[in-house]
Amino acid sequence: MTGAQPVLSVRGLTKQFAVGGGRLLTAVNKVDLDIRPGETVGMVGESGSGKSTFGRAVLRLTEPTEGSIRFGGQDITHISQRQLRPLRREMQMVFQDPWSALNPRLSIGDLITEPIKLHLNLGRSERADRAEALARRVRLSRDFLRRTPSGLSGGQLQRVCIARAIATSPKLLVLDEPTSSLDLSVRAGILDLLAEIRDETQTAMLFISHDLSTIRAISDRIVVLYLGAVVEEAGAEALFETPAHPYSKALLSAHLPADPEVKLARHQLEGEVPSPINLPSGCSFHTRCPVAIGACKTTVPQPVAVGGTEHFARCIRIQGGATQTARSETA
Amino acid sequence: MSQVVQGEAATAPRPGRRVLNRMIGLFRMSPVAAVGLLIILFFAVLAVFAPWLMPYDPIQSHPGRVLQPPSAEHWFGTDANGMDVFSRVIYGARYGFGIAIPAVLLALAIGVPVGLIAGYKGGYLDEFLMRIFDGLRVFPSIILALAVVAATGQSLFNVIIVLGLLDAPVFARLVRAEVLAQRNSVFVESSVAAGNPTWRTMFVHLLPNSIQGAMAQTAVRAAWAVRISATLAFLGVGIQVPTPEWGAMIRQGAEVMVSGQWWVAVFPGLALIMLVFGLNLLGDGMQDVMDPRRRQQK
Amino acid sequence: MSLLKVEGLSTHFITRDIDNQRRVARALTDVNFALDTGRVLGIIGETGAGKSLTAQSICGLLKPPARIVGGRVTFDGQELTSMSPDALNRLRGSQIALVVQNPRSSLDPLARVGDQLVRIHQAHGRHSRAASRKRALDMLAAVGIPDPEGRARAWPHELSGGMAQRVLIAMALMNDPRLLIADEPTTGLDVTVQAQILDLLRNLVQRFGMAMMIITHDLGVVAHYCDEVAVMFAGTIVESGPVKRIFSAPGHPYTRALIGATPERRRVGQGGAQIGGEPPDLYNLPSGCPVRLRCAYATEVCASPPPERVMTPGHVVRCHHAGDLDARGSVA
Numbered sequence: 001m002t003g004a005q006p007v008l009s010v011r012g013l014t015k016q017f018a019v020g021g022g023r024l025l026t027a028v029n030k031v032d033l034d035i036r037p038g039e040t041v042g043m044v045g046e047s048g049s050g051k052s053t054f055g056r057a058v059l060r061l062t063e064p065t066e067g068s069i070r071f072g073g074q075d076i077t078h079i080s081q082r083q084l085r086p087l088r089r090e091m092q093m094v095f096q097d098p099w100s101a102l103n104p105r106l107s108i109g110d111l112i113t114e115p116i117k118l119h120l121n122l123g124r125s126e127r128a129d130r131a132e133a134l135a136r137r138v139r140l141s142r143d144f145l146r147r148t149p150s151g152l153s154g155g156q157l158q159r160v161c162i163a164r165a166i167a168t169s170p171k172l173l174v175l176d177e178p179t180s181s182l183d184l185s186v187r188a189g190i191l192d193l194l195a196e197i198r199d200e201t202q203t204a205m206l207f208i209s210h211d212l213s214t215i216r217a218i219s220d221r222i223v224v225l226y227l228g229a230v231v232e233e234a235g236a237e238a239l240f241e242t243p244a245h246p247y248s249k250a251l252l253s254a255h256l257p258a259d260p261e262v263k264l265a266r267h268q269l270e271g272e273v274p275s276p277i278n279l280p281s282g283c284s285f286h287t288r289c290p291v292a293i294g295a296c297k298t299t300v301p302q303p304v305a306v307g308g309t310e311h312f313a314r315c316i317r318i319q320g321g322a323t324q325t326a327r328s329e330t331a
Numbered sequence: 332m333s334q335v336v337q338g339e340a341a342t343a344p345r346p347g348r349r350v351l352n353r354m355i356g357l358f359r360m361s362p363v364a365a366v367g368l369l370i371i372l373f374f375a376v377l378a379v380f381a382p383w384l385m386p387y388d389p390i391q392s393h394p395g396r397v398l399q400p401p402s403a404e405h406w407f408g409t410d411a412n413g414m415d416v417f418s419r420v421i422y423g424a425r426y427g428f429g430i431a432i433p434a435v436l437l438a439l440a441i442g443v444p445v446g447l448i449a450g451y452k453g454g455y456l457d458e459f460l461m462r463i464f465d466g467l468r469v470f471p472s473i474i475l476a477l478a479v480v481a482a483t484g485q486s487l488f489n490v491i492i493v494l495g496l497l498d499a500p501v502f503a504r505l506v507r508a509e510v511l512a513q514r515n516s517v518f519v520e521s522s523v524a525a526g527n528p529t530w531r532t533m534f535v536h537l538l539p540n541s542i543q544g545a546m547a548q549t550a551v552r553a554a555w556a557v558r559i560s561a562t563l564a565f566l567g568v569g570i571q572v573p574t575p576e577w578g579a580m581i582r583q584g585a586e587v588m589v590s591g592q593w594w595v596a597v598f599p600g601l602a603l604i605m606l607v608f609g610l611n612l613l614g615d616g617m618q619d620v621m622d623p624r625r626r627q628q629k
Numbered sequence: 630m631s632l633l634k635v636e637g638l639s640t641h642f643i644t645r646d647i648d649n650q651r652r653v654a655r656a657l658t659d660v661n662f663a664l665d666t667g668r669v670l671g672i673i674g675e676t677g678a679g680k681s682l683t684a685q686s687i688c689g690l691l692k693p694p695a696r697i698v699g700g701r702v703t704f705d706g707q708e709l710t711s712m713s714p715d716a717l718n719r720l721r722g723s724q725i726a727l728v729v730q731n732p733r734s735s736l737d738p739l740a741r742v743g744d745q746l747v748r749i750h751q752a753h754g755r756h757s758r759a760a761s762r763k764r765a766l767d768m769l770a771a772v773g774i775p776d777p778e779g780r781a782r783a784w785p786h787e788l789s790g791g792m793a794q795r796v797l798i799a800m801a802l803m804n805d806p807r808l809l810i811a812d813e814p815t816t817g818l819d820v821t822v823q824a825q826i827l828d829l830l831r832n833l834v835q836r837f838g839m840a841m842m843i844i845t846h847d848l849g850v851v852a853h854y855c856d857e858v859a860v861m862f863a864g865t866i867v868e869s870g871p872v873k874r875i876f877s878a879p880g881h882p883y884t885r886a887l888i889g890a891t892p893e894r895r896r897v898g899q900g901g902a903q904i905g906g907e908p909p910d911l912y913n914l915p916s917g918c919p920v921r922l923r924c925a926y927a928t929e930v931c932a933s934p935p936p937e938r939v940m941t942p943g944h945v946v947r948c949h950h951a952g953d954l955d956a957r958g959s960v961a
Binding site for chain 1: 516517520521522523524525526528539
């Protein structure tokens with residue numbers, strides 16, 4: 001799989017918002033990311049880490065400030081929305097809050113088949129067949145097709161959103177906290193469904209979440225974001241077994257596993273995430289970092305290879321790895 | 332305390348019973364709207380069945396019976412032309428609805444798309460459209476209507492066009508405000524992400540979710556249209572005597588009021604007040620029911 | 630004697646719909662639990678299970694059409710459900726304190742933080758202003774706010790989310806409460822801040838000799854910060870008992886499914902999330918056990934109300950089949 005051409009290839013993606021008074025909020029800060037076919041990349045971070053903005057920028061739902069996005073080999077960073085529209089067939093999104101992500105005035109059947117109507121030239125009866133097949137795929141009874149979203153539960157609505165997103169068999173699915181607003185017992189079913197779809201269709205997925213257990217359960221590779229920048233990137237197991245960056249360590253230890261027998265390791269952080277409006281100089285994490293030294297305030301850390309393959313951390317305090325100046329050299 | 336009251340079994344009542352229950356339910360939800368609706372239904376029946384309800388032809392003059400007071404023969408008396416006021420009041424309901432409904436539909440047809448486009452596109456286009464509407468609102472609507480109708484010719488058609496144009500900004504502003512609130516909502520983003528062209532995002536996704544405020548205002552604006560059209564007729568612009576239109580009838584009656592023949596103006600005046608009142612009540616109730624913020628306070 | 634004892638508490642929503650039909654939502658049905666000083670009780674359940682409503686019923690914060698239709702709430706020997714609203718108001722904010730989610734919206738945006746703390750102190754007792762100010766600064770320090778004097782002069786909008794939650798906790802502590810009810814105290818806060826707030830609450834319970842009820846939907850919070858847990862489903866406590874016991878030997882099929890559905894316990898795609906169905910309609914609850922329509926172990930007997938079975942002392946399961954699940958599970 002390593003040799004396959006990436007579905008999505010992002011380089012140096014930056015998104016800034018003007019927040020008045022001439023100040024800039026840096027939501028995403030020079031992020032590089034590749035996603036290969038069939039691969040699920042988890043993106044984890046706290047609120048304000050820019051993970052949702054990144055997901056939206058990748059699909060050009062918000063315009064990136066700098067950097068480039070290549071989708072299926074084609075540079076889509078600057079093409080017009082009109083040129084982009086046919087490509088949307090290949091890249092779809094599932095949003096966090098299924099209650100507000102569906103037009104409340106349309107029937108479930110119309111919502112599910114809307115992408116088919118927009119992108120594929122199919123007759124009405126064929127679309128109806130597809131709607132039934134999709135409903136079956138996400139394990140919704142066909143009775144739902146005639147109903148509107150209002151009477152459905154969160155889990156059912158999220159299944160509708162997923163059916164809608166996979167209707168045109170996209171190559172890339174961006175999932176922005178798809179299970180965060182759902183109840184625990186419903187989450188498991190949604191995760192199962194997503195895993196099944198990925199295994200059947202080899203759809204590449206960008207799975208954005210703040211929840212470490214969920215991310216771990218579904219991802220092949222995990223990217224940790226802090227204040228818009230990637231601080232660590234590793235295979236899912238490697239990150240949980242041997243986290244290298246002090247922020248990743250703190251994030252992992254703050255996580256509460258649903259098991260009273262697991263002893264909590266304490267790398268507790270002081271304070272809270274600083275404002276993304278005036279990013280701290282040097283390494284953004286130095287204001288809360290337990291191992292920060294003077295140089296951290298001035299040096300912007302570059303990716304350092306840690307241990308196994310494809311494990312990088314951006315921290316000047318990590319020893320023993322050759323500093324990489326750009327990821328493209330290793331790719 | 333484990334024996335808990337069981338929820339009522341959902342046995343389906345008989346159809347007649349169901350309609351009655353729905354009426355009572357509606358009445359509980361908004362008694363104001365229910366009363367308004369009853370008044371409007373009353374006038375709607377008058378308008379539809381006018382030919383069968385009128386004892387006389389409304390524009391048939393009876394030269395021998397000029398300005399007769401109310402009597403068993405002429406319940407509301409007769410006017411200066413010897414026409415039966417009762418018949419004219421009943422027929423007048425047709426003009427009330429006949430002006431208000433098309434005027435409001437026209438206002439919706441113009442105002443809603445303009446508000447939608449202004450709100451979604453924003454920027455200079457929005458500025459430009461909203462400034463035009465602000466300009467319109469600077470003039471008192473009755474004076475503007477007077478001037479335009481006087482200039483374009485006095486006909487029922489022109490009155491409707493003018494009222495529709497004057498009222499369009501009200502709907503445009505309501506829709507625009509709602510579109511601005513919904514423009515960044517997730518389902519709109521989701522429709523863009525699915526690959527909807529802009530027009531489809533606007534009209535299929537945004538519009539049906541932004542129009543409630545405007546729809547809730549339709550009854551109130553219809554009341555406005557009834558009132559303004561009657562005022563125009565009263566001022567002698569637009570609809571002319573002897574058309575059995577309430578405003579025109581009040582104008583006629585006002586002339587003879589001083590000499591004691593009150594019935595010519597009072598009965599069409601009462602009809603006008605009741606219809607406007609009914610429409611306003613319904614409008615108020617509709618806003619209560621359709622606007623979730625107002626509903627919550629109940 | 631327990632500090633708080635809830636017996637047979639039932640709360641209904643009684644409304645009329647557009648067809649003028651009386652509709653009753655049985656939001657809480659026969660809720661029983663007790664809480665002792667020094668203990669932390671976690672109430673866990675999904676949306677609509679009745680967690681927050683339990684707290685609101687206890688401290689008399691129900692708004693129509695919700696109303697208590699049966700049961701008793703005894704706090705420190707006093708019966709709360711029959712208490713006058715004034716007396717309940719006095720109790721709430723002094724003896725019983727609430728910490729809610731969305732701390733920002735619970736603070737008065739037009740008053741300085743210190744003044745709000747002073748205000749609540751003065752409302753519940755005769756204190757000199759100086760004494761109240763001193764108390765406010767002490768409590769701000771107790772909840773780990775650096776520079777209490779500076780923070781007391783701050784406006785609510787100047788506080789970060791975590792800081793606002795600390796202020797709210799300080800406010801709850803102003804009148805020496807004996808019971809702290811925390812309704813989703815860390816929802817909306819970042820994970821790294823969540824740990825700070827929960828550690829703080831846990832320590833305060835010990836230090837001030839209080840009892841605490843934490844309402845949460847996060848099993849991780851229950852596992853690491855609670856002594857006891859009550860699992861709610863459709864307005865009923867289906868299982869309650871010591872945390873370690875319930876995680877190691879859950880007795881109710883719903884609890885089993887809930888714990889089994891965590892990513893820690895199962896691999897994605899492994900299936901077996903049977904109780905992943907939808908929550909039942911409170912207006913139209915099935916007779917007997919509310920879980921039975923989506924329970925793999927359900928039999929005819931489940932159509933009658935399930936008994937409360939004591940598995941081990943303190944561990945109560947409300948299920949007809951409690952105790953013989955494993956035998957039956959291997960057959961199924």
